[in-house]
Amino acid sequence: MSERTRGEHARTQLVEAAIRLLADGGAEALQARKLAAEIGASTMAVYTHFGGMAALTDAVAREGFRRLIANMATVGQSDDPVADLYGLALAYRRTAVEHPELFTLMFREAGARGQAVGDLMKDNPDSEAAASFRGMVAAVSRTIEAGRLKGDPLSVASQIWSAIHGYVTLELLGHFGRGDRGVAEVLSPLCVTLVVGLGDSPAAARASVGLVTTTV
Amino acid sequence: MSERTRGEHARTQLVEAAIRLLADGGAEALQARKLAAEIGASTMAVYTHFGGMAALTDAVAREGFRRLIANMATVGQSDDPVADLYGLALAYRRTAVEHPELFTLMFREAGARGQAVGDLMKDNPDSEAAASFRGMVAAVSRTIEAGRLKGDPLSVASQIWSAIHGYVTLELLGHFGRGDRGVAEVLSPLCVTLVVGLGDSPAAARASVGLVTTTV
Protein backbone atom coordinates (compact mmCIF):
# COMPACT_ATOMS: atom_id res chain seq x y z
CA MET A 1 0.00 0.00 0.00
CA SER A 2 1.49 3.33 -1.05
CA GLU A 3 2.23 6.13 1.30
CA ARG A 4 -0.62 8.15 -0.11
CA THR A 5 -3.35 5.50 0.07
CA ARG A 6 -2.28 4.60 3.58
CA GLY A 7 -2.76 8.22 4.56
CA GLU A 8 -6.17 8.39 2.94
CA HIS A 9 -7.14 5.20 4.65
CA ALA A 10 -6.29 6.58 8.08
CA ARG A 11 -8.29 9.70 7.25
CA THR A 12 -11.47 7.84 6.41
CA GLN A 13 -10.87 5.49 9.32
CA LEU A 14 -10.86 8.48 11.63
CA VAL A 15 -14.06 9.91 10.21
CA GLU A 16 -15.79 6.56 10.43
CA ALA A 17 -14.61 6.03 13.98
CA ALA A 18 -15.88 9.51 14.81
CA ILE A 19 -19.32 8.70 13.44
CA ARG A 20 -19.34 5.47 15.42
CA LEU A 21 -18.37 7.22 18.66
CA LEU A 22 -20.96 9.89 17.97
CA ALA A 23 -23.67 7.31 17.43
CA ASP A 24 -23.26 5.50 20.70
CA GLY A 25 -21.76 8.11 22.99
CA GLY A 26 -23.22 11.40 21.88
CA ALA A 27 -21.30 14.54 21.07
CA GLU A 28 -19.34 14.29 24.32
CA ALA A 29 -17.78 11.02 23.20
CA LEU A 30 -16.12 12.65 20.22
CA GLN A 31 -12.66 12.97 21.79
CA ALA A 32 -9.17 12.85 20.33
CA ARG A 33 -8.03 10.19 22.79
CA LYS A 34 -11.07 7.98 22.18
CA LEU A 35 -10.66 8.35 18.43
CA ALA A 36 -7.02 7.35 18.70
CA ALA A 37 -7.89 4.29 20.76
CA GLU A 38 -10.65 3.38 18.31
CA ILE A 39 -8.29 3.18 15.35
CA GLY A 40 -5.38 1.84 17.40
CA ALA A 41 -3.16 4.88 17.11
CA SER A 42 -2.10 7.89 19.11
CA THR A 43 -3.82 11.25 19.17
CA MET A 44 -1.19 12.54 16.75
CA ALA A 45 -3.14 10.88 13.94
CA VAL A 46 -5.82 13.53 14.38
CA TYR A 47 -3.24 16.27 13.98
CA THR A 48 -1.29 14.89 11.04
CA HIS A 49 -4.48 14.22 9.09
CA PHE A 50 -6.73 17.08 10.15
CA GLY A 51 -4.75 19.57 12.18
CA GLY A 52 -7.11 19.41 15.12
CA MET A 53 -10.48 18.30 16.39
CA ALA A 54 -12.26 21.25 14.79
CA ALA A 55 -11.24 20.22 11.29
CA LEU A 56 -12.06 16.59 12.00
CA THR A 57 -15.50 17.54 13.27
CA ASP A 58 -15.94 19.57 10.13
CA ALA A 59 -15.06 16.56 8.01
CA VAL A 60 -17.58 14.50 9.97
CA ALA A 61 -20.26 17.09 9.26
CA ARG A 62 -19.41 17.03 5.56
CA GLU A 63 -19.70 13.25 5.54
CA GLY A 64 -23.10 13.63 7.18
CA PHE A 65 -24.27 15.96 4.43
CA ARG A 66 -22.92 13.53 1.85
CA ARG A 67 -25.12 10.83 3.38
CA LEU A 68 -28.10 13.17 3.45
CA ILE A 69 -27.63 13.87 -0.25
CA ALA A 70 -27.30 10.16 -0.96
CA ASN A 71 -30.52 9.39 0.90
CA MET A 72 -32.38 12.16 -0.90
CA ALA A 73 -31.02 10.91 -4.21
CA THR A 74 -32.71 7.55 -3.68
CA VAL A 75 -36.05 9.32 -4.12
CA GLY A 76 -36.72 9.00 -7.79
CA GLN A 77 -38.81 11.10 -10.12
CA SER A 78 -42.24 9.58 -10.55
CA ASP A 79 -45.10 11.08 -12.50
CA ASP A 80 -46.41 12.58 -9.24
CA PRO A 81 -43.95 15.36 -8.30
CA VAL A 82 -45.83 16.19 -5.10
CA ALA A 83 -45.41 12.60 -3.95
CA ASP A 84 -41.72 12.89 -4.81
CA LEU A 85 -41.48 16.03 -2.72
CA TYR A 86 -43.04 14.24 0.22
CA GLY A 87 -40.58 11.43 -0.38
CA LEU A 88 -37.76 13.95 0.01
CA ALA A 89 -39.24 15.08 3.30
CA LEU A 90 -39.34 11.50 4.54
CA ALA A 91 -35.77 10.89 3.38
CA TYR A 92 -34.61 14.03 5.17
CA ARG A 93 -36.40 12.94 8.32
CA ARG A 94 -35.19 9.35 8.10
CA THR A 95 -31.57 10.45 7.73
CA ALA A 96 -31.92 12.50 10.88
CA VAL A 97 -33.70 9.83 12.91
CA GLU A 98 -31.21 7.12 11.98
CA HIS A 99 -28.22 9.19 13.06
CA PRO A 100 -29.59 11.85 15.39
CA GLU A 101 -26.26 12.84 16.91
CA LEU A 102 -24.66 13.20 13.50
CA PHE A 103 -27.57 15.24 12.17
CA THR A 104 -27.43 17.56 15.17
CA LEU A 105 -23.69 17.94 14.72
CA MET A 106 -24.09 18.81 11.04
CA PHE A 107 -26.13 21.88 11.81
CA ARG A 108 -24.24 22.80 14.95
CA GLU A 109 -21.00 22.82 12.95
CA ALA A 110 -22.64 24.76 10.20
CA GLY A 111 -23.17 27.47 12.78
CA ALA A 112 -19.67 27.17 14.20
CA ARG A 113 -17.89 27.78 10.90
CA GLY A 114 -20.08 30.79 10.28
CA GLN A 115 -21.00 30.85 6.68
CA ALA A 116 -19.88 27.51 5.27
CA VAL A 117 -23.51 26.51 4.83
CA GLY A 118 -24.48 30.13 4.98
CA ASP A 119 -25.06 31.06 1.41
CA LEU A 120 -26.93 27.98 0.45
CA MET A 121 -29.31 30.03 -1.61
CA LYS A 122 -26.57 31.05 -3.97
CA ASP A 123 -25.35 27.71 -5.21
CA ASN A 124 -21.99 27.54 -3.53
CA PRO A 125 -20.42 24.44 -5.04
CA ASP A 126 -17.98 24.11 -2.17
CA SER A 127 -20.66 23.21 0.27
CA GLU A 128 -22.06 19.71 0.48
CA ALA A 129 -25.08 21.21 2.19
CA ALA A 130 -25.87 23.29 -0.87
CA ALA A 131 -26.32 20.16 -2.95
CA SER A 132 -29.13 18.87 -0.77
CA PHE A 133 -30.93 22.17 -1.07
CA ARG A 134 -30.47 22.20 -4.84
CA GLY A 135 -32.13 18.78 -4.95
CA MET A 136 -35.12 20.23 -3.17
CA VAL A 137 -35.30 23.25 -5.50
CA ALA A 138 -35.28 20.87 -8.46
CA ALA A 139 -38.12 18.82 -7.00
CA VAL A 140 -40.12 21.96 -6.31
CA SER A 141 -39.55 23.16 -9.87
CA ARG A 142 -41.08 19.96 -11.19
CA THR A 143 -44.20 20.44 -9.07
CA ILE A 144 -44.53 23.96 -10.46
CA GLU A 145 -43.98 22.87 -14.06
CA ALA A 146 -46.59 20.17 -13.54
CA GLY A 147 -49.05 22.89 -12.52
CA ARG A 148 -49.50 21.53 -9.01
CA LEU A 149 -47.79 24.34 -7.06
CA LYS A 150 -47.40 28.04 -7.77
CA GLY A 151 -44.64 30.50 -6.95
CA ASP A 152 -40.91 31.05 -7.23
CA PRO A 153 -39.02 27.74 -6.88
CA LEU A 154 -36.39 29.23 -4.62
CA SER A 155 -38.90 30.82 -2.28
CA VAL A 156 -41.11 27.75 -2.24
CA ALA A 157 -38.17 25.44 -1.59
CA SER A 158 -37.02 27.69 1.25
CA GLN A 159 -40.44 27.53 2.85
CA ILE A 160 -40.68 23.77 2.55
CA TRP A 161 -37.12 23.23 3.75
CA SER A 162 -37.79 25.46 6.78
CA ALA A 163 -40.87 23.49 7.70
CA ILE A 164 -39.30 20.07 7.29
CA HIS A 165 -36.11 21.05 9.05
CA GLY A 166 -38.08 22.49 11.93
CA TYR A 167 -40.20 19.38 12.26
CA VAL A 168 -37.11 17.16 12.28
CA THR A 169 -35.31 19.34 14.81
CA LEU A 170 -38.24 19.22 17.20
CA GLU A 171 -38.80 15.51 16.71
CA LEU A 172 -35.16 14.82 17.61
CA LEU A 173 -35.64 16.86 20.77
CA GLY A 174 -38.38 14.44 21.79
CA HIS A 175 -41.51 16.37 20.95
CA PHE A 176 -44.07 14.50 18.92
CA GLY A 177 -43.36 11.29 20.84
CA ARG A 178 -41.39 8.22 19.88
CA GLY A 179 -41.40 6.06 16.81
CA ASP A 180 -43.23 7.22 13.71
CA ARG A 181 -46.07 8.89 15.57
CA GLY A 182 -44.81 12.36 14.69
CA VAL A 183 -44.78 11.53 11.00
CA ALA A 184 -48.43 10.56 11.00
CA GLU A 185 -49.59 13.29 13.34
CA VAL A 186 -47.45 16.24 12.30
CA LEU A 187 -45.12 15.77 9.32
CA SER A 188 -47.68 14.32 6.91
CA PRO A 189 -50.37 16.88 7.77
CA LEU A 190 -47.73 19.60 7.58
CA CYS A 191 -46.76 18.56 4.07
CA VAL A 192 -50.40 18.52 3.00
CA THR A 193 -50.87 21.96 4.54
CA LEU A 194 -47.84 23.31 2.70
CA VAL A 195 -48.69 22.04 -0.77
CA VAL A 196 -52.32 23.06 -0.43
CA GLY A 197 -51.21 26.50 0.70
CA LEU A 198 -48.94 26.61 -2.33
CA GLY A 199 -51.75 25.92 -4.76
CA ASP A 200 -52.38 22.19 -4.87
CA SER A 201 -55.93 20.93 -4.44
CA PRO A 202 -56.62 19.37 -1.03
CA ALA A 203 -57.77 16.10 -2.58
CA ALA A 204 -54.71 15.79 -4.83
CA ALA A 205 -52.40 16.72 -1.96
CA ARG A 206 -53.86 14.12 0.36
CA ALA A 207 -53.67 11.53 -2.38
CA SER A 208 -50.02 12.25 -3.16
CA VAL A 209 -48.97 12.22 0.47
CA GLY A 210 -51.07 9.14 1.15
CA LEU A 211 -49.31 7.29 -1.64
CA VAL A 212 -45.96 7.55 0.04
CA THR A 213 -47.02 7.19 3.65
CA THR A 214 -47.15 3.43 3.35
CA THR A 215 -43.44 3.32 2.53
CA VAL A 216 -42.13 5.09 5.60
CA MET B 1 -29.09 42.53 52.93
CA SER B 2 -30.02 39.16 54.39
CA GLU B 3 -28.07 36.01 53.79
CA ARG B 4 -30.84 34.67 51.63
CA THR B 5 -31.29 37.69 49.36
CA ARG B 6 -27.54 37.97 48.95
CA GLY B 7 -27.51 34.37 47.79
CA GLU B 8 -30.33 34.96 45.35
CA HIS B 9 -28.56 38.03 44.09
CA ALA B 10 -25.42 36.08 43.31
CA ARG B 11 -27.52 33.49 41.53
CA THR B 12 -29.16 35.97 39.19
CA GLN B 13 -25.85 37.76 38.78
CA LEU B 14 -24.33 34.52 37.52
CA VAL B 15 -27.14 33.88 35.07
CA GLU B 16 -26.97 37.43 33.77
CA ALA B 17 -23.20 37.27 33.43
CA ALA B 18 -23.60 33.99 31.57
CA ILE B 19 -26.03 35.54 29.10
CA ARG B 20 -23.64 38.44 28.61
CA LEU B 21 -20.68 36.13 27.97
CA LEU B 22 -22.80 34.08 25.63
CA ALA B 23 -23.88 37.15 23.69
CA ASP B 24 -20.41 38.41 22.92
CA GLY B 25 -18.26 35.32 23.03
CA GLY B 26 -20.45 32.51 21.82
CA ALA B 27 -21.04 29.22 23.54
CA GLU B 28 -17.31 28.68 24.01
CA ALA B 29 -17.07 31.73 26.24
CA LEU B 30 -19.44 30.23 28.79
CA GLN B 31 -16.73 29.09 31.23
CA ALA B 32 -16.66 28.80 35.00
CA ARG B 33 -13.50 30.87 35.28
CA LYS B 34 -14.79 33.64 33.04
CA LEU B 35 -18.09 33.70 34.91
CA ALA B 36 -16.24 34.00 38.19
CA ALA B 37 -14.13 36.86 36.88
CA GLU B 38 -17.23 38.56 35.49
CA ILE B 39 -18.94 38.77 38.88
CA GLY B 40 -15.68 39.28 40.78
CA ALA B 41 -15.68 35.95 42.59
CA SER B 42 -14.04 32.56 42.39
CA THR B 43 -15.33 29.58 40.46
CA MET B 44 -16.74 28.19 43.70
CA ALA B 45 -19.70 30.53 43.28
CA VAL B 46 -20.86 28.36 40.40
CA TYR B 47 -20.76 25.30 42.63
CA THR B 48 -22.40 26.72 45.74
CA HIS B 49 -25.26 28.17 43.73
CA PHE B 50 -25.73 25.62 40.98
CA GLY B 51 -23.61 22.58 41.67
CA GLY B 52 -21.85 22.73 38.32
CA MET B 53 -21.78 24.24 34.87
CA ALA B 54 -24.48 21.88 33.61
CA ALA B 55 -27.04 23.18 36.09
CA LEU B 56 -26.03 26.76 35.43
CA THR B 57 -26.39 26.27 31.69
CA ASP B 58 -29.78 24.76 32.39
CA ALA B 59 -30.78 27.84 34.37
CA VAL B 60 -29.61 30.04 31.51
CA ALA B 61 -31.76 28.07 29.09
CA ARG B 62 -34.77 28.45 31.39
CA GLU B 63 -34.20 32.18 31.55
CA GLY B 64 -34.10 32.19 27.76
CA PHE B 65 -37.48 30.47 27.58
CA ARG B 66 -38.83 32.93 30.13
CA ARG B 67 -37.82 35.76 27.81
CA LEU B 68 -39.34 33.99 24.83
CA ILE B 69 -42.62 33.67 26.71
CA ALA B 70 -42.46 37.33 27.72
CA ASN B 71 -41.90 38.42 24.14
CA MET B 72 -44.74 36.26 22.90
CA ALA B 73 -46.98 37.64 25.62
CA THR B 74 -46.57 41.15 24.26
CA VAL B 75 -48.56 40.07 21.22
CA GLY B 76 -52.10 40.97 22.18
CA GLN B 77 -55.39 39.55 21.01
CA SER B 78 -56.81 41.71 18.27
CA ASP B 79 -59.98 40.99 16.29
CA ASP B 80 -57.79 39.36 13.62
CA PRO B 81 -56.52 36.09 15.12
CA VAL B 82 -54.48 35.24 12.01
CA ALA B 83 -52.63 38.54 12.33
CA ASP B 84 -52.03 37.69 15.99
CA LEU B 85 -50.61 34.33 14.99
CA TYR B 86 -48.26 36.00 12.56
CA GLY B 87 -47.32 38.37 15.36
CA LEU B 88 -46.34 35.37 17.45
CA ALA B 89 -44.15 34.12 14.63
CA LEU B 90 -42.42 37.49 14.43
CA ALA B 91 -41.96 37.58 18.22
CA TYR B 92 -40.45 34.10 18.17
CA ARG B 93 -38.11 35.09 15.38
CA ARG B 94 -37.17 38.42 16.98
CA THR B 95 -36.32 36.73 20.28
CA ALA B 96 -33.98 34.41 18.41
CA VAL B 97 -32.34 37.08 16.28
CA GLU B 98 -31.73 39.41 19.20
CA HIS B 99 -29.96 36.71 21.22
CA PRO B 100 -28.89 34.06 18.72
CA GLU B 101 -26.40 32.30 20.98
CA LEU B 102 -28.93 32.10 23.79
CA PHE B 103 -31.63 30.79 21.48
CA THR B 104 -29.30 28.13 20.12
CA LEU B 105 -28.33 27.14 23.64
CA MET B 106 -31.97 26.82 24.69
CA PHE B 107 -32.64 24.08 22.21
CA ARG B 108 -29.23 22.46 22.52
CA GLU B 109 -29.79 22.12 26.27
CA ALA B 110 -33.27 20.86 25.69
CA GLY B 111 -31.65 17.98 23.88
CA ALA B 112 -28.98 17.47 26.52
CA ARG B 113 -31.42 16.99 29.37
CA GLY B 114 -33.36 14.53 27.29
CA GLN B 115 -36.98 15.09 27.95
CA ALA B 116 -37.20 18.37 29.85
CA VAL B 117 -38.79 20.02 26.85
CA GLY B 118 -39.68 16.63 25.48
CA ASP B 119 -43.28 16.24 26.42
CA LEU B 120 -44.32 19.70 25.48
CA MET B 121 -47.46 18.40 23.92
CA LYS B 122 -48.72 17.18 27.23
CA ASP B 123 -48.77 20.39 29.24
CA ASN B 124 -45.92 19.75 31.62
CA PRO B 125 -46.14 22.69 34.02
CA ASP B 126 -42.52 22.22 35.10
CA SER B 127 -41.18 23.27 31.78
CA GLU B 128 -40.90 26.91 30.81
CA ALA B 129 -40.78 25.75 27.22
CA ALA B 130 -44.24 24.23 27.52
CA ALA B 131 -45.72 27.63 28.30
CA SER B 132 -44.58 29.11 25.00
CA PHE B 133 -46.15 26.23 23.12
CA ARG B 134 -49.40 26.58 25.07
CA GLY B 135 -49.50 30.23 24.01
CA MET B 136 -49.32 29.13 20.41
CA VAL B 137 -52.05 26.51 20.87
CA ALA B 138 -54.30 29.16 22.38
CA ALA B 139 -53.69 31.51 19.45
CA VAL B 140 -54.41 28.71 17.00
CA SER B 141 -57.63 27.87 18.84
CA ARG B 142 -58.85 31.43 18.37
CA THR B 143 -58.22 31.26 14.62
CA ILE B 144 -60.26 28.06 14.48
CA GLU B 145 -63.09 29.47 16.59
CA ALA B 146 -63.14 32.51 14.31
CA GLY B 147 -63.65 30.17 11.37
CA ARG B 148 -60.42 31.17 9.68
CA LEU B 149 -58.51 27.88 10.10
CA LYS B 150 -59.67 24.26 10.31
CA GLY B 151 -58.31 21.27 12.17
CA ASP B 152 -57.22 20.09 15.60
CA PRO B 153 -55.57 22.94 17.53
CA LEU B 154 -52.77 20.73 18.82
CA SER B 155 -51.91 19.35 15.41
CA VAL B 156 -52.18 22.74 13.74
CA ALA B 157 -50.05 24.38 16.41
CA SER B 158 -47.43 21.64 16.02
CA GLN B 159 -47.28 22.22 12.29
CA ILE B 160 -46.96 25.97 12.62
CA TRP B 161 -44.41 25.71 15.41
CA SER B 162 -42.32 23.30 13.31
CA ALA B 163 -42.33 25.67 10.37
CA ILE B 164 -41.47 28.78 12.37
CA HIS B 165 -38.82 27.03 14.41
CA GLY B 166 -37.24 25.63 11.27
CA TYR B 167 -37.21 29.01 9.58
CA VAL B 168 -35.59 30.63 12.62
CA THR B 169 -33.00 27.87 12.96
CA LEU B 170 -31.96 28.23 9.34
CA GLU B 171 -31.94 32.02 9.46
CA LEU B 172 -29.60 31.92 12.46
CA LEU B 173 -27.28 29.65 10.49
CA GLY B 174 -26.98 32.38 7.90
CA HIS B 175 -29.30 31.17 5.18
CA PHE B 176 -31.80 33.71 3.92
CA GLY B 177 -29.18 36.47 4.15
CA ARG B 178 -28.74 39.24 6.68
CA GLY B 179 -31.13 41.71 8.18
CA ASP B 180 -34.85 41.28 7.66
CA ARG B 181 -34.57 39.94 4.12
CA GLY B 182 -35.51 36.43 5.23
CA VAL B 183 -38.68 37.67 6.88
CA ALA B 184 -39.93 39.28 3.70
CA GLU B 185 -38.76 36.54 1.35
CA VAL B 186 -39.41 33.40 3.38
CA LEU B 187 -41.10 33.80 6.75
CA SER B 188 -44.02 35.94 5.62
CA PRO B 189 -44.74 33.84 2.53
CA LEU B 190 -44.38 30.73 4.68
CA CYS B 191 -47.00 31.98 7.13
CA VAL B 192 -49.36 32.81 4.28
CA THR B 193 -48.79 29.36 2.81
CA LEU B 194 -49.52 27.72 6.15
CA VAL B 195 -52.75 29.51 6.96
CA VAL B 196 -54.03 29.12 3.41
CA GLY B 197 -53.22 25.43 3.56
CA LEU B 198 -55.10 25.28 6.84
CA GLY B 199 -58.27 26.76 5.39
CA ASP B 200 -57.93 30.53 5.29
CA SER B 201 -58.66 32.34 2.05
CA PRO B 202 -55.57 33.59 0.22
CA ALA B 203 -56.80 37.17 0.20
CA ALA B 204 -57.61 37.19 3.92
CA ALA B 205 -54.31 35.52 4.71
CA ARG B 206 -52.28 38.04 2.75
CA ALA B 207 -54.22 40.88 4.35
CA SER B 208 -53.64 39.61 7.89
CA VAL B 209 -49.94 39.01 7.32
CA GLY B 210 -49.59 42.32 5.52
CA LEU B 211 -51.10 44.13 8.48
CA VAL B 212 -48.33 43.06 10.78
CA THR B 213 -45.40 43.17 8.39
CA THR B 214 -45.05 46.91 8.86
CA THR B 215 -44.30 46.45 12.55
CA VAL B 216 -41.36 44.08 12.22
Add this chain to the structure above:
DNA sequence: GCTCCGTCCATAACGTGGTTATGGCCACCG
Protein backbone atom coordinates in the same frame (compact mmCIF):
# COMPACT_ATOMS: atom_id res chain seq x y z
C1' DG C 1 -21.55 40.17 74.44
C1' DC C 2 -20.18 35.53 73.44
C1' DT C 3 -20.34 31.25 71.39
C1' DC C 4 -21.98 28.08 68.08
C1' DC C 5 -23.42 27.08 63.63
C1' DG C 6 -24.26 27.20 58.84
C1' DT C 7 -23.66 29.42 54.58
C1' DC C 8 -20.68 31.24 51.32
C1' DC C 9 -16.55 31.40 49.11
C1' DA C 10 -11.06 31.91 48.23
C1' DT C 11 -7.23 29.02 47.50
C1' DA C 12 -5.09 25.29 45.71
C1' DA C 13 -5.01 21.03 43.89
C1' DC C 14 -6.71 17.11 40.67
C1' DG C 15 -8.60 14.88 36.28
C1' DT C 16 -9.57 15.15 31.71
C1' DG C 17 -9.10 16.40 27.20
C1' DG C 18 -6.99 19.37 23.26
C1' DT C 19 -2.70 20.49 21.73
C1' DT C 20 2.34 20.68 20.85
C1' DA C 21 7.49 19.43 20.98
C1' DT C 22 10.47 16.03 20.16
C1' DG C 23 12.47 12.33 18.09
C1' DG C 24 12.30 7.89 15.75
C1' DC C 25 10.76 4.86 12.01
C1' DC C 26 10.32 3.81 7.29
C1' DA C 27 9.33 4.39 2.36
C1' DC C 28 11.17 6.65 -1.32
C1' DC C 29 14.88 9.12 -4.02
C1' DG C 30 19.38 10.32 -5.32
Add this chain to the structure above:
DNA sequence: CGGTGGCCATAACCACGTTATGGACGGAGC
Protein backbone atom coordinates in the same frame (compact mmCIF):
# COMPACT_ATOMS: atom_id res chain seq x y z
C1' DC D 1 23.69 3.44 0.61
C1' DG D 2 23.09 7.96 2.74
C1' DG D 3 19.65 11.67 2.64
C1' DT D 4 14.90 13.31 2.91
C1' DG D 5 10.21 13.78 4.20
C1' DG D 6 5.82 12.08 5.78
C1' DC D 7 3.74 9.68 9.57
C1' DC D 8 3.23 8.92 14.22
C1' DA D 9 4.41 7.32 19.45
C1' DT D 10 5.75 9.40 23.58
C1' DA D 11 5.53 12.76 26.80
C1' DA D 12 4.77 17.07 28.26
C1' DC D 13 1.88 21.45 28.41
C1' DC D 14 -2.20 24.08 29.08
C1' DA D 15 -7.07 25.26 29.68
C1' DC D 16 -11.06 24.21 32.01
C1' DG D 17 -14.44 21.67 35.07
C1' DT D 18 -14.39 20.05 39.41
C1' DT D 19 -13.30 19.04 44.33
C1' DA D 20 -11.03 19.36 49.03
C1' DT D 21 -9.98 22.25 52.52
C1' DG D 22 -10.22 25.86 55.55
C1' DG D 23 -11.42 30.51 56.74
C1' DA D 24 -14.69 34.58 57.12
C1' DC D 25 -18.95 36.31 58.36
C1' DG D 26 -23.79 36.82 59.77
C1' DG D 27 -27.46 35.15 62.58
C1' DA D 28 -29.38 32.29 66.73
C1' DG D 29 -29.44 31.19 71.32
C1' DC D 30 -27.83 32.01 75.92
